[in-house]
Amino acid sequence: MFLSNNVNMNNYHGRKWFLLLIFAVYRKLDPVDGLKCYCDTTGPSCQNETCETDGFCFASTTLKAGVKKFEYRCIERRSLIPIEHPFGCSTTKAKNESVVIECCNEFDWCNRKLRPELQPKPPESTPTAAAWQVVPWIIGLMVLGVCGAISFWWAKRSRKLTKRGSGHLFVVDDSLCETRHPILGTATIRDMIELTTSGSGSGLPLLVQRSIARQIQLADIIGKGRFGEVWRGRWRGENVAVKIFSSREECSWFREAEIYQTVMLRHENILGFIAADNKDNGTWTQLWLITDYHENGSLFDFLTARTIDSNTLVKMALSVATGLSHLHMDIVGTKGKPAIAHRDLKTKNILVKTNLTCVIGDLGLAVRHNVGSDSVDVPSTNRVGTKRYMAPEVLDETMDTRQFDPYKRSDVYSFGLVVWEMARRCGAMPDEYQPPYYDCVPPDPALEDMRRVVCVERRRPSVPNRWHSDPILSSISKVMKECWYQNPAARLTALRIKKTLANIGSGDYIKM
Structure with missing residues (x-):
């Protein structure tokens, strides 16, 4: 009887360990969903x-x-x-x-007991007399090592077949047959973007981005905001803009870099993205976002300092509408682009190119439309748009945030205010630059101020009488008013605005 009990107990423990083994394997194979x-x-x-x-x-x-x-x-x-x-x-x-x-992601709540440890800063040591005697030897060995590395690189390079075509230098490696790689040292940023995106428009490869970021020299600061600072930098003789986020704004930096690298986003009226990288100097971490540099600065700076004529007004407004239309467009296909809404369109987030057309930047608050699930991909950052440019439905919180179209209509409202700012600086007797609702709310309005003026009183920026005598300004004002209707569904689409402004530029709209 005793022997029989032992056998039963052994069978019981054997089945127990077998079931535990099966459960462990099942957990290992279980996907990370949920x-x-x-x-x-x-x-x-x-x-x-x-x-x-x-x-x-x-x-x-x-x-x-x-x-x-x-x-x-x-x-x-x-x-x-x-x-x-x-x-x-x-x-x-x-x-x-x-x-x-x-x-x-090994098991549920696996991060509960994680306590990543910080590396203590090593104490500074005072070099001894013996150490100073070794320094010349170390320097000599380093010089020899550098010379050897350069000689090895030159010898290896001379064995490769170099070809020059379309003004770009390529290297064909014997081991890669037909694979071509642009030489980072001889190509411009434009060359690398054209040669490495393979037509997808999704941005440079990660390693190329990091290579560029490591070689940029900051020249001077050109702007500040709630996220950090914007600097003019130099890379191989080219000017670039470097947006530096503090480590507290990691979510904003990551989101903006993610949006900029959306497939097929690259467009002549969207700020050109170059690279994103995090740089650590041992004391703090900086998050860099590198884009094209435009010496005219933002549209806000441009309008504050300069006036424009009717042709420039139409050209600027049409370029902004074209960029917004591209953002809002959903391109279907294997390498398609989701529709994107900006959510913070204003003159400070629009840059002026040398040919006086504009590009839309600062996509940190942008939302994307997921066509498959018909849902909206909203950023996790706590930032909100600029109160002065918020649409009525955003101010009174009646907008359906589960649908994507309301976000596009909110952008169109903001676009109407931007065009109003441009139109004030146009004509023979231009008005002094002023932001929208300058005569209704304080310089830094609260949500309650904007809600009272826009939602309760239903006021809009005033249209000067002189606009009615100018055919272009009169036509522009009609477009404006159709952008800031109280009812979002009645507003024009970005594509309709683009076509209307193109007709105004050609004179067809005015003749009608």
């Missing part, structure tokens, strides 16, 4: 300190003013760019002194 993570934020995505994601659980340690701060949340799969080494889970150094990030 992964539960610990979170310490407030909001609809974090309920009872738990969020759910199809991507990774996130944990970070940040040192601010000598105090460690831990942060926990979910990262969605669609935000993992690139998927094999995503920005959001990257730390510039393996052990950083100010910010350390760690992600996991």
Whole structure:
């Protein structure tokens, strides 16, 4: 009887371990869809300190003013760019002194006990007399090493076949047969964008972006905002604009870089994106967004300092409408583009090119339309648009944020205000530059001020009498008024505005 009991117990333990093994294998094969993570934020995505994601659980340690701060949340799969080494889970150094990030997806709540450790700053040591005696030897060896590396590179380069075509220099590597690679040192930024995007318009490869960012020299500051600063930089003799975000604005930086790299977004009236990179000097982390540089600055700066004629007004307005129409357009196909709404269109976010056409920039608040699920991809950042340019339905919170079309109609309202600002600076007797509703609200209006003027009193910027005697200004004012209707459904579409302005420029609209 005793022997029989032992056999039964052994069988029981054997079945128990077998079932545990099967459960472990099942958990290992189980997809990450529905992964539960610990979170310490407030909001609809974090309920009872738990969020759910199809991507990774996130944990970070940040040192601010000598105090460690831990942060926990979910990262969605669609935000993992690139998927094999995503920005959001990257730390510039393996052990950083100010910010350390760690992600996991092995099991539910895997980030609860994660405490990424900061690397303490090593104490400074005073060189001894013996060390100074070694320095000349070290310098000599370094010089020899550099010379050897240059000789090896030149010898290897001379064995490759160089070809010159269409004004660009290519290298054909024997081991890669027909594969061609542009030489970073001899190509301009325009060349690299044309040669490496393969027609997709989704931006430069990540390694090329990092190479460019590491070689930029900051020249002078050209602007400041709530996100950080904008600098003019130099890369191989070319001017570039460098938007520097603070580490607190990581979500805004990531979102804007993600939107700029949307397939087929590149357009002559959308600010040209070049690269995004995070730079760490050992004390703090800077987040860089590198774009084309336009020496005329923003449309706000341009209108404040200069007046324009009727032809320039139509050209500027048409270029902004063309860029907005491209943003709003949904391009269907394998390499298609989702429809995008800007959400913060204003003169400070529009730049003036040397030919006096405009480009739309600052896409950090943009939302995308997911056609498959008919949903709206809204950024997680807490930033909101500029109150002065908010549409009535945004101010009184009646807009249906689950649908995409209301976001486009809100952009059209903001566009009407931008055209009003441009039209004031046009004509034989232009008015002094003023922002919209300058005569109704304070310089920095509160939401209540704008809600009272726009929603309750239903006021709009005044149209000067002199516009009625000018055929172009009169036609422009009609377009304006059709952009800022109180009823969003009655407003023009960006495409309709583009066609109407093109007709005004050609004179057909005025004749009608």
